Amino acid sequence: MSVLLEVENLAKHYPVRKGAILARQVGLVRAVDGVSFTLNRGETLALVGESGCGKSTTARLVLRLIEPTTGAVKFKGTDITTLDGATLKGFRRNAQIVFQDPYASLNPRYTVGQTISEPMEVHNIGDAASRRARVEELLKLVGLAPYHAQRYGHEFSGGQRQRIGIARALAVEPDLVVCDEPVSALDVSIQAQVVNLLRDLQRRLGLAYLFIAHDLAVVKHVADRIAVMYLGRIVEIGEKRALFSNPRHPYTRALLAAIPHPDPSRKGRVTPLGGDVPSPMNIPPGCRFHTRCPYAQDICRQQDPVLKDGVACHLADQLPPAGVDFAGGLAPNAAKRLALYAEAAARS
Amino acid sequence: MSEPLLRIEGLRTVFRTSGGDVPAVDGVSLEVHRGKTLGIVGESGCGKSVLSLSVMRLVAHPGRIAAGRVMLGQRDLASLSMAEMRQVRGRDIAMIFQEPMTSLNPVHSVGFQITEAIRAHDPRASNAELRNRGIEALKRVRIPSPERRFDEYPHQLSGGMRQRVMIAMALACSPKLLIADEPTTALDVTVQAQILDLLRELQAETGMAIILITHDLGVIAEMTDEVAVMYSGKVVERTNARALFEDPQHPYTLGLLGSIPRLDEDRENLLAIRGTVPPPFNLPPGCRFNPRCPFAIDSCRAEIPPLRSIIPGHEVACIRAPVEASVAA
Numbered sequence: 001m002s003v004l005l006e007v008e009n010l011a012k013h014y015p016v017r018k019g020a021i022l023a024r025q026v027g028l029v030r031a032v033d034g035v036s037f038t039l040n041r042g043e044t045l046a047l048v049g050e051s052g053c054g055k056s057t058t059a060r061l062v063l064r065l066i067e068p069t070t071g072a073v074k075f076k077g078t079d080i081t082t083l084d085g086a087t088l089k090g091f092r093r094n095a096q097i098v099f100q101d102p103y104a105s106l107n108p109r110y111t112v113g114q115t116i117s118e119p120m121e122v123h124n125i126g127d128a129a130s131r132r133a134r135v136e137e138l139l140k141l142v143g144l145a146p147y148h149a150q151r152y153g154h155e156f157s158g159g160q161r162q163r164i165g166i167a168r169a170l171a172v173e174p175d176l177v178v179c180d181e182p183v184s185a186l187d188v189s190i191q192a193q194v195v196n197l198l199r200d201l202q203r204r205l206g207l208a209y210l211f212i213a214h215d216l217a218v219v220k221h222v223a224d225r226i227a228v229m230y231l232g233r234i235v236e237i238g239e240k241r242a243l244f245s246n247p248r249h250p251y252t253r254a255l256l257a258a259i260p261h262p263d264p265s266r267k268g269r270v271t272p273l274g275g276d277v278p279s280p281m282n283i284p285p286g287c288r289f290h291t292r293c294p295y296a297q298d299i300c301r302q303q304d305p306v307l308k309d310g311v312a313c314h315l316a317d318q319l320p321p322a323g324v325d326f327a328g329g330l331a332p333n334a335a336k337r338l339a340l341y342a343e344a345a346a347r348s
Numbered sequence: 349m350s351e352p353l354l355r356i357e358g359l360r361t362v363f364r365t366s367g368g369d370v371p372a373v374d375g376v377s378l379e380v381h382r383g384k385t386l387g388i389v390g391e392s393g394c395g396k397s398v399l400s401l402s403v404m405r406l407v408a409h410p411g412r413i414a415a416g417r418v419m420l421g422q423r424d425l426a427s428l429s430m431a432e433m434r435q436v437r438g439r440d441i442a443m444i445f446q447e448p449m450t451s452l453n454p455v456h457s458v459g460f461q462i463t464e465a466i467r468a469h470d471p472r473a474s475n476a477e478l479r480n481r482g483i484e485a486l487k488r489v490r491i492p493s494p495e496r497r498f499d500e501y502p503h504q505l506s507g508g509m510r511q512r513v514m515i516a517m518a519l520a521c522s523p524k525l526l527i528a529d530e531p532t533t534a535l536d537v538t539v540q541a542q543i544l545d546l547l548r549e550l551q552a553e554t555g556m557a558i559i560l561i562t563h564d565l566g567v568i569a570e571m572t573d574e575v576a577v578m579y580s581g582k583v584v585e586r587t588n589a590r591a592l593f594e595d596p597q598h599p600y601t602l603g604l605l606g607s608i609p610r611l612d613e614d615r616e617n618l619l620a621i622r623g624t625v626p627p628p629f630n631l632p633p634g635c636r637f638n639p640r641c642p643f644a645i646d647s648c649r650a651e652i653p654p655l656r657s658i659i660p661g662h663e664v665a666c667i668r669a670p671v672e673a674s675v676a677a
Binding site for chain 1: 391392506507508509536537538539540541542544545563564565566567568569570571590592593594595597599602603604605606607608609610612617618619620621622624625642643671672675
């Protein structure tokens with residue numbers, strides 16, 4: 001597998017200023033604070049974490065929608081943080097984004113056809129007739145109909161709008177699609193439709209996804225590898241199966257344990273993590289998770305752990321085996337009827 | 349089982365539009381028992397929030413309760429005057445909402461807002477007494493240093509803290525019933541776990557009943573005793589929480605269960621429900637789920653299936669349930 005994207009020690013710091021005329025800097029928000037990872041062609045890497053962990057900022061840095069404070073983003077071997085003009089535009093053709101809110105991310109004055117063909121016009125791809133044909137092809141690809149091209153965004157439901165957003169991202173045949181919480185705003189039954197579509201498209205087109213999400217169950221379904229972020233850093237990264245069966249960082253464990261599980265027999269078995277995420281303006285010294293970590297010791301309060309063998313924790317090798325058990329699955333009657341449902345749905 | 353605390357009978361809430369009355373809640377009957385949690389689950393537009401607002405009599409114009417009763421003991425809340433209803437809100441039934449930031453008033457201190465309900469129901473309470481009871485209420489929801497937080501403003505608190513303040517406000521007058529409308533949807537998953545834990549503890553302490561409205565089947569499994577699944581303004585399945593997951597009957601319930609990715613199994617594809625929820629002003633004939641249902645037959649389009657008991661304590665509004673018998677036939 002060849003590497004498509006290499007992110008090295010990426011950081012984005014926002015100065016906080018006070019005063020109107022003689023503004024002075026009173027603080028620094030370290031939104032992303034030294035993040036490194038790679039993404040292979042055709043692969044899905046998920047960035048997960050809670051609000052303020054820096055996952056969306058990382059996504060925007062990767063696409064250079066915002067400028068990094070330090071660090072490098074190498075796309076096919078070229079550092080895109082130094083590109084400009086035509087070379088930057090060339091990169092943009094190869095890397096697209098699908099946004100979280102399908103209501104806010106479509107221009108209300110554009111027809112769906114205009115929305116989808118705009119990226120092709122920007123990049124001078126084809127003539128008007130071939131773009132129209134491509135729009136129809138893309139609409140079919142995402143499960144909509146060619147006649148939808150004449151309609152406006154507001155005529156569509158949330159799930160359909162997200163399909164339009166996906167069609168727009170695919171219009172210029174990118175290698176990388178950044179999906180920033182693409183299903184978080186959708187109802188569960190619609191979420192499943194969009195998740196299935198994204199997987200299907202990846203298989204057919206060989207896309208690489210950088211998938212930003214807070215829902216670990218969705219991530220388990222779409223990702224090949226997962227990076228867990230906390231306060232601007234990756235605290236654990238690994239192959240999906242390994243990360244779920246043997247989560248090594250205490251924060252990963254807490255995240256997994258906190259997910260309400262659709263099985264009433266395990267009701268109330270989890271002790272939740274205490275406290276709140278500290279402000280990124282005031283990151284704790286040492287390990288940034290130590291203020292909420294049930295295992296924290298002196299070393300954790302003093303030394304900032306580095307990401308080694310996929311985990312950034314001083315105690316990773318000493319922790320008891322993870323207590324999250326995912327045995328169970330669907331009850332027999334539920335499984336039987338779900339199978340009938342799937343069969344009947346496939347027939348009709 | 350003992351007499352229910354709250355009994356909703358044939359409730360119908362409609363919204364007046366230029367095209368006539370559009371039902372958001374359409375003939376819903378439910379019971380809530382003391383010390384128990386009733387979960388109401390469904391997707392956007394199923395009527396779960398309008399149902400809870402109807403119980404509180406907070407449905408705003410052009411919406412109104414068109415039929416049915418909401419019995420709290422011997423009183424029908426649906427027929428009370430607004431003045432009488434104000435005596436019920438806060439004291440008998442309290443409510444918390446999804447978005448703790450927009451539900452709190454940014455220009456009043458936390459303490460002022462917490463004691464508001466106490467002042468309303470007990471106008472003679474002194475300032476010192478109000479402060480004590482307010483701090484007590486903050487302590488009850490495990491807010492650290494409650495004396496300091498009492499004088500702070502909502503923007504100084506995190507999302508989880510704000511939801512704790514909302515809960516403290518709701519519980520200030522010890523209501524018998526708490527309605528929680530998506531109380532953790534806006535919160536991060538570790539904070540959600542804290543708030544759910546808190547609600548469970550408070551219920552054990554006070555014996556209050558809870559109506560928990562959510563779209564998340566995980567939260568349903570985690571929190572509830574009884575569950576009603578709503579679709580397009582109607583209850584389509586009603587049973588205890590265990591049976592909902594172990595013996596799901598309605599095709600919509602099956603579709604919901606199939607749509608959620610689970611941590612405990614690997615599936616190639618999620619079982620998505622095709623299509624979308626019908627708009628309430630353009631409902632399909634017969635069963636409202638029939639255009640999306642893979643088991644639908646002609647009689648599903650002929651009339652609306654009533655809720656029927658499939659086994660004692662388990663009701664389902666589907667003529668095809670149990671589906672294995674229908675498919676085999």
